[in-house]
Amino acid sequence: MDKRENISVPSKLSLAYYSRTRQTERFMEKVLEQIQIDVHRIKDEPLEINNSYVLITPTYDFGEVPAPVETFLENETNQNNLIAVMSSGNRNWGT
8 A cells, every 4th residue: 555645735734934044035935936835934033823834944053953943843833733844954064
């Protein structure tokens, strides 16, 4: 049995992202050229996402998550609605 048959995509799905150097923001701009989807930018002010979402975040040093993303994920609603994480960065810090 193909495991993909059991995957269900939420009817309401959005993206949440954090960008410090604009690299992730530029990536999101390219995504939005291809698909229509709700996008939420994580900043220093509180943000709560009340539907399923995919988190897109850079990592620094040895895979450390930026502080604003950690704060965002401390919110229980955000924790419960998170379905996937995509991280970006370079390979200078290891594989």
